[in-house]
Amino acid sequence: MKKLTVALIALLVGNLAQAQQILTLKDAVNFALENKAEAIKAKLDVKNSEFMIDEVRASALPQISANGGLTYNAILQETALDFGGQTQIIKMGRPWQSTASLSLNQQIFNQAVFTGLKAAKSTREFYQINAKLTDEQVIEKVASTYYELYKTKSQIETLDITIENTTRVRDVIQSLYNSGLAKKIDLDRMNVSLNNVISGKQQLVNVLELQENSLKYLIGMDIKNEIELPENTFEITSVAFAENANTGLNRTEIALLEKQGELLELNLKATKAQGYPTLGLNANYGYLGIGEKMPWFRHYPSAYWSDYASIGLNLSIPIFNGGVNRARIKQAKVDIERFNADVNDAKLGLNLEFENAKAQITNSLITLNTQKENVQLAKQVLENVENNYKNGLATLTDLLEAETSYSDAQNNQTNALLDYKLAEVQLIKAKGELDTLTK
Template sequence: MKYRISILLAFLGFFAQAQERLTLKDAVNYALQNKAEAVKARLDVENSEYQIDEVRANALPQISANGTLTYNAILQKSALPGDMLGRPGEIIMIPFGQPWQSTAAVSLNQQLFNQAVFTGLKAAKSTREFYKINAQLTEEQVIEKVANSYYEAYKTESQLTTIDKTIDNTSRVRDVIKSLFDNGLAKKIDLDRIDVTLNNLKGNRQQLVNALQLQENALKYLIGMDMNQDIELPENTFEITKHALVDDSVNIENRTEIKLLEKQSELLVLNKKAINAQGYPSLSMNANFGYLGLGSQFPWFAKPADGVYWSSYSAIGLNLNIPIFNGGSVKAKVKQAQIDIERLEADKRDTRLALDMSLKNAVTQLNNSLITLNVQKENVNLAKEVLTNIENNYKFGLATLTDLLDAETQYADAQNNHTNALLDYKVAEIQLIKAKGELKSLTEEQN
C-alpha cells in the first residue's frame, strides 16, 4: 500500500510539473528566446560583427608567404653566335638554368589611401546598427503576434467557462422540470425540449474544446514551445487596465520602423559615397623578401658544396592608381544610387503617414471598444436578472418553457458578447501600445 501511494504521488507530481501557467509576459519572453524569427535576428546582429571584421581586414596589412619547388626536366636552350665562344661562323645551342629551382618568400601589401575601403568600413558599422534595429522590430512583430494569439485563446477559454456555467444552470433547470414532470405538473414535451437544449450545449462545448486546443497549439507554435507541453492561462489576463491614454508627447519618430528607415537611408548614402570612391586615386605599398635556390641537386638543405646556391632578394614599391576614363559607368552607378535614396525618402514619408494614421485609429478603436465593453457588461447584469425572474415565474407557472429557454440563451449570448468585447478591447490596447512604440513593455509587466 505504501508503495502504491508513492507511485501515485510521483505520478501526480509529474502532471503538476508538466502543466505550465502561462501569463502574457511569460509567453512573450518565451517567444523572444525561442522563436526562430527572434533567434535569427539576434544571429544577424552577431554576424554583423564578423562583417565589420571582414571589411576592416581590407585596411590592415595583407601578409602572405609562399614557396615553390621546380624540377626542370629539360632545360631550355638558347642559340648563341659561335663568335662569342671562339667558334666563328657557328650557332651554338647552350642550355640555361639549373635542373632544380626553389623559392621561399614573404610579401606584404598595405593600402595607404583607398576611399572605397574607408567608406566600406563606415558602412559595415552602420550595418551593425541596422541589424540591431531590425532585431528590435522583429521582436516587436513577434510580441504583437503572440499577444493577439494569446488573447484569442483566452477568449475561447472564457467562452468555454461561460458554456460550462450555462450547462450547469440548464442542468439545474432540467432537474426542476423533471421533478415537476414526475409529479404531473409539467409536460413531457417540456422535458424533451430542455434535454435537446442541454445536448446542443454539450455539442457546442465540445466544439469550443477543439477550437481551444487548436488555438493553444497555434500559440505554442508562435512562441516556439514544444507541442506536448500543457499550458494554463491565468484568470486575470482579461482584466481591464487603464493603459494608455495618448497625449501630445507621443512621437512617431521614436517608432522602430522609422529608426530602421533612417538607418537604411544612412546606408544608401554610404553606398553612394563608396561608388563615387571608385573614381578616386588609390595608393598602396607592397614589399617582399625571399630566397632563391638553384642547383643540379635537390635544393632543400643543400650547400654550395653540393652544387646548390642560394641567394636572397627583396623589393619595396608603391602602386598609384588614377582612374581617368571608365566610359561613364561610375557616373551611371551614382545616379542609380541617388534614385535608391529618393525612393527610400518616399517610403519614409508614406510610413510616417501610415504610423500617424495607426496611432489615431488605435485611440479611436480603444475608446469605442471601452464603450462597447461597458454596454455589454450592463447587458450581462440585465440578462442575469431577467433569467432569475423568469426561472422563479416558471416554477409558479407564470412563464412558459420557451420564455425560460430564451432567457437562458440571451444570458449566454450576453456573456459571450461581453467576452468578445473584452477581446476587442485587449486587441485595441495592443494596437495602441504598438502605435506608441511600447510593445517591449509587455516583456516587463502584465497588461
C-alpha cells in the same frame, strides 16, 4: 514499504504539478523571445554582423603571404650574344630553380575600404534594430494568439454556467412534470436545449485544444507540454491610453528605415570612392636557388643561392572607364530618392495606424461597457422569467429565449473584452512600447 509508498505518491504529485504549467502573457512572450526560430535567427544575424566587420577590417590590415616554388627547365632557352664580332650561343639559367619568399601589402589610402568599414558597422546596427523589430513582431503575434485562446476559455466558462442554470431549470421542470404540473414536451425541449449547450461546449473544448497547440508552436514550446491560463488575464489596464503619445518617434520601424537610409548614403560614398586614387605599400624578401640538380638547401653542391628584397609604392589613378562609375553614382542617387519616398509613405502609414488604434480602443471600451450592462439586464430578465414560469405566468419559450439572451450577452461581453485587448495591443504597438508586455 509505507515510507516508500509515501515517497512515490509525493513524487507523482510533484510531477503532475510540474506538468501543468501556468502560462501568463508575460511568460509566453518571454518564452517566445528565447525559443522561437525568428527571434533566434535575428540574434544570430547580430552576432554574424560582428564577423562581417572583422572581414572588412581585415582588408585594411597588412596582408602577409609566404610563397615557394620549384621549377625544372627541361629545355633551357638559348640566346645569341656578340663577342668581338663573333656570335656566341649560350644557355640561360640552370635546369633547376627554387624560390622561397615573403610578401607584404598594406593599403595606405583606399577610400572604398574605409567607407566599407563604416558600412559594416552600420550594418551591425541595422541587424540590432531588425532584431528588436523581430522581437516586437513575435510579441504582437503571441499576444493576439494568447487573447484568442483566453476568449475561447472564457466562452467555455460561460457555457459551464449556462449548463448549470439550464440543468437546474430542467430539474425544476422534471419535478413539475412528475407532479403533473408540466407537459412532457416542455421537458423534452429543455433536454434538447441542454444537449445543444453541452454539444457547443464540446466543440469549444476541441477549438481550445487546437489554439493551445498553436500558441505552444508560436512561442517555441514542446506541444506535449500542458499549459493553463491564469484567471486574471483579461483586465482593463491604463497602459494603453495615451492621447499625447509621440507616435513615430519611438517606432522601431522608423529607426530601421533611418539606418537603411544611412546604408544607402554609404553605398553612394563607396561608389564615388571607386573613382578616387589608391595608394598601397608592398615589400618582398626571398631566396632564389638555381643549379644543375634540385637545389634543396643553401649549400647544396652545384647549387647557387642568392637573396633578394624590394620595397615599393603602388599608386593607381582612375582616368577614364567609359562612364561606368558615373552611371553607378546616378543609380545610387535614384535609390536614395526612391527610399525617401518609401520613408514618407511609411511615416504616414504609422500615423494612420496610431490614430486608428486610438479610435479602436475608444470604441472597444464603449462596446465593452454596453455589453456589461446587457449582461446585468439579461440576468435580471432571466431571473424574472424563471420566477414567472414557475408561477405559470410565462411560457417555456419565454424561458428558453431568456436563457439564450443571457448566454449571448455573456459571449458578447467576452468578445468585446477580446476586441478591447486586441485593440490595446495595437495601440501599444503604435506607441512603440510592445516591450512593456515582457515586463
